[in-house]
Amino acid sequence: xxxxxxxxxHPDVQGNVxxxxxxxxxxxxxxxxxxxxxxxxxxAEPMVDQLQQCIRLNxxxxxxxxxxxxxxxxxxxxxxxxxxATIQACAVACQRCAQECGQHAxxxxxxxxxxxSCTRCAEACQAALNNVQ
Amino acid sequence: xxxxxxxxxHPDVQGNVxxxxxxxxxxxxxxxxxxxxxxxxxxAEPMVDQLQQCIRLNxxxxxxxxxxxxxxxxxxxxxxxxxxATIQACAVACQRCAQECGQHAxxxxxxxxxxxSCTRCAEACQAALNNVQ
Amino acid sequence: xxxxxxxxxHPDVQGNVxxxxxxxxxxxxxxxxxxxxxxxxxxAEPMVDQLQQCIRLNxxxxxxxxxxxxxxxxxxxxxxxxxxATIQACAVACQRCAQECGQHAxxxxxxxxxxxSCTRCAEACQAALNNVQ
Amino acid sequence: xxxxxxxxxHPDVQGNVxxxxxxxxxxxxxxxxxxxxxxxxxxAEPMVDQLQQCIRLNxxxxxxxxxxxxxxxxxxxxxxxxxxATIQACAVACQRCAQECGQHAxxxxxxxxxxxSCTRCAEACQAALNNVQ
Numbered sequence: 056x057x058x059x060x061x062x063x064x065h066p067d068v069q070g071n072v073x074x075x076x077x078x079x080x081x082x083x084x085x086x087x088x089x090x091x092x093x094x095x096x097x098x099a100e101p102m103v104d105q106l107q108q109c110i111r112l113n114x115x116x117x118x119x120x121x122x123x124x125x126x127x128x129x130x131x132x133x134x135x136x137x138x139x140a141t142i143q144a145c146a147v148a149c150q151r152c153a154q155e156c157g158q159h160a161x162x163x164x165x166x167x168x169x170x171x172s173c174t175r176c177a178e179a180c181q182a183a184l185n186n187v188q
Numbered sequence: 189x190x191x192x193x194x195x196x197x198h199p200d201v202q203g204n205v206x207x208x209x210x211x212x213x214x215x216x217x218x219x220x221x222x223x224x225x226x227x228x229x230x231x232a233e234p235m236v237d238q239l240q241q242c243i244r245l246n247x248x249x250x251x252x253x254x255x256x257x258x259x260x261x262x263x264x265x266x267x268x269x270x271x272x273a274t275i276q277a278c279a280v281a282c283q284r285c286a287q288e289c290g291q292h293a294x295x296x297x298x299x300x301x302x303x304x305s306c307t308r309c310a311e312a313c314q315a316a317l318n319n320v321q
Numbered sequence: 322x323x324x325x326x327x328x329x330x331h332p333d334v335q336g337n338v339x340x341x342x343x344x345x346x347x348x349x350x351x352x353x354x355x356x357x358x359x360x361x362x363x364x365a366e367p368m369v370d371q372l373q374q375c376i377r378l379n380x381x382x383x384x385x386x387x388x389x390x391x392x393x394x395x396x397x398x399x400x401x402x403x404x405x406a407t408i409q410a411c412a413v414a415c416q417r418c419a420q421e422c423g424q425h426a427x428x429x430x431x432x433x434x435x436x437x438s439c440t441r442c443a444e445a446c447q448a449a450l451n452n453v454q
Numbered sequence: 455x456x457x458x459x460x461x462x463x464h465p466d467v468q469g470n471v472x473x474x475x476x477x478x479x480x481x482x483x484x485x486x487x488x489x490x491x492x493x494x495x496x497x498a499e500p501m502v503d504q505l506q507q508c509i510r511l512n513x514x515x516x517x518x519x520x521x522x523x524x525x526x527x528x529x530x531x532x533x534x535x536x537x538x539a540t541i542q543a544c545a546v547a548c549q550r551c552a553q554e555c556g557q558h559a560x561x562x563x564x565x566x567x568x569x570x571s572c573t574r575c576a577e578a579c580q581a582a583l584n585n586v587q
Contacts, residue, residue: 056455056484057567061491064563066498084483085455092460092527095380098373099465099530107364108265114361114380115259115267119274121520122255126248128491131498132241134248137284140277141252148270164463168456189322189351190434194358197430199365217350218322225327225394228513231506232332232397240497247494247513254387261358264365297330301323374531381525381533385540388521392514398507400514403550406543407518414536 056081058128065130076127079176079183083124083145086176090117090152093169100163109155109166116152116173119145127183138187142180149177189214191261198263209260212309212316216257216278219309223250223285226302233296242288242299249285249306252278260316271320275313282310322347324394331396342393345408345442345449349390352415352442356383359422359435366429375421375432382418382439385411393449404453408446415443455480457527464529475526478575478582482523482544485575489516489551492568499562508554508565515551515572518544526582537586541579548576 058080063072094113097106123145126138153173160167191213196205227246230239256278259271286306293300324346329338360379363372389411392404419439426433457479462471493512496505522544525537552572559566 057488057571058491060567061488061495061564064567065491065495066500080487084487088479088483088523088527089456089460091524092457092464095377095528095530096460096464098376101370101465103373104367104369107369110364111262111265111361112267112270115262115270115274117524118255118258119270122251124487125251125490125516128487129244129248129494131494132244134245134281134284137245137248137252137277137281140273140280141248144270144273144277147273148267151267151270165460168459168463172456190355190438191358193434194355194362194431197434198358198362199367213354217354221346221350221390221394222323222327224391225324225331228395228397228510229327229331231509234332234503236503236506237500240502243497244494250391257354258357258383261354262361264361298327301326301330305323377528377531378533378536381528381536381540384521384524385536388517391517395510395514398510400511400547400550403511403514403518403543403547406539406546407514410536410539410543413539414533417533417536 056084062130068130073186075179075182076186079142079179080124080127082176082179083120083127086149086172087117087120087124089169089172090114090120093156093165096165097163106159109159112152112155113169116148119148120176123180135187139184142183142187146177146180149173149180153177189217195263201263206319208312208315209319212275212312213257213260215309215312216253216260219282219305220250220253220257222302222305223247223253226289226298229298230296239292242292245285245288246302249281252281253309256313268320272317275316275320279310279313282306282313286310322350328396334396339452341445341448342452345445346390346393348442348445349386349393349411352438353383353386353390355435355438356380356386356418359431362431363429372425375425378418378421379435382414385414386442389446401453405450408449408453412443412446415439415446419443455483461529467529472585474578474581475585478541478578479523479526481575481578482519482526485548485571486516486519486523488568488571489513489519492555492564495564496562505558508558511551511554512568515547518547519575522579534586538583541582541586545576545579548572548579552576
């Protein structure tokens with residue numbers, strides 16, 4: 056991804072890239088992919104009837120991660136309150152999904168990777184809030 | 189849209205459709221379309237250089253509305269805390285966008301319609317929170 | 322939804338709303354919701370292990386319908402070749418999903434409704450191609 | 455991103471990761487972010503009234519890239535015809551956007567980076583079609 060290059064060439068940014076927000080953007084897009092793929096991998100498992108909650112959390116997490124990644128990529132004008140609330144919602148989604156996937160991490164390697172991706176994204180969201188105020 | 193028909197035939201719902209959440213889903217999808225179209229109409233205005241903030245809020249609002257509409261459409265398992273936080277973020281985005289579009293409502297008919305759509309969606313989000321706990 | 326109101330107030334449209342494209346936009350947003358809900362309802366079925374293909378097609382269809390609905394909502398400038406290719410892809414996705422859901426229509430009411438929604442959307446996409454050239 | 459790790463642990467994949475499709479997924483998510491950021495950076499330019507077509511193509515490209523990245527991440531069951539048509543639409547969108555951004559590459563660094571990202575994504579889409587049949 057080219058998040059830093061893009062944000063740093065925005066006409067209003069001028070060096071103030073907001074480091075934590077950059078990381079948050081990358082983690083959001085990455086986590087959106089990971090959760091989409093984990094939902095799909097869970098769906099193909101023979102024991103899919105025990106992974107229904109996991110798939111649901113994966114899909115919810117993918118949706119909010121995609122929205123947050125896009126919204127956090129914008130620097131024109133200002134929409135602080137919305138961005139903060141969205142990043143907070145994303146952090147919650149990632150925490151819940153990390154927890155759920157973590158419970159199947161030993162059995163399903165895709166859940167282990169997804170749980171780690173969600174944990175990183177939740178932390179990146181928390182850290183990014185310092186850059187959004 | 190066929191929100192009610194779909195939700196009411198979900199195997200776990202059995203009549204408990206959560207009326208306010210149904211309306212919220214419809215308003216979210218509708219507002220996602222309206223905000224996408226308003227951003228595009230603003231972009232075509234001769235005075236686009238005075239509508240930059242409006243376009244930005246429109247795009248943010250479209251993103252979170254789309255995510256919220258999808259997430260609120262799911263009834264398998266449970267993800268209450270995430271759904272609440274997402275609906276709250278959506279309400280904030282819609283309020284801000286309603287306010288901004290409202291300022292150009294007299295000049296641009298698309299902003300007037302969009303402002304009303306955002307207000308309805310913000311109210312639907314607030315009301316839906318009673319159904320999500 | 323307020324598709325007609327929004328498109329007809331776009332500064333470049335001036336009455337030439339492209340009737341079939343309006344219907345296509347509405348069907349795309351509607352079908353995105355229906356497919357998202359059908360994937361989720363299938364996921365909650367006791368026989369989920371026989372609905373894996375259906376869920377996959379639902380999710381694919383929801384993704385391309387959402388993208389097509391947004392793209393078809395734009396009238397600023399021109400992106401005809403892209404819009405045509407996207408609408409065609411959406412028509413294919415809807416046809417496949419209608420077919421798959423149609424096979425479970427007698428057993429699952431949500432699949433019946435979804436199959437009809439996909440069929441309408443596929444037809445609306447085909448009709449809209451006349452407006453995009 | 456962790457595309458390879460996720461796809462290679464899907465229960466149905468078993469080593470047959472489809473190398474070109476992996477690259478396509480990564481480029482699609484990356485290009486979705488780049489185009490979202492480029493639309494926003496163009497919007498903040500003083501000469502925004504000359505970048506309307508560019509912003510429109512950026513937004514269209516972001517939409518289809520996001521849909522394609524998600525769809526191409528799925529390996530459960532099969533949806534070949536839909537995936538092919540979607541990847542082809544994505545390639546068209548990327549080519550058009552690369553071309554348009556390329557025209558402002560000397561003036562706007564974000565357009566230069568975005569043009570390159572779109573070109574890479576278009577090529578990755580073309581190459582991926584060999585893996586989808």
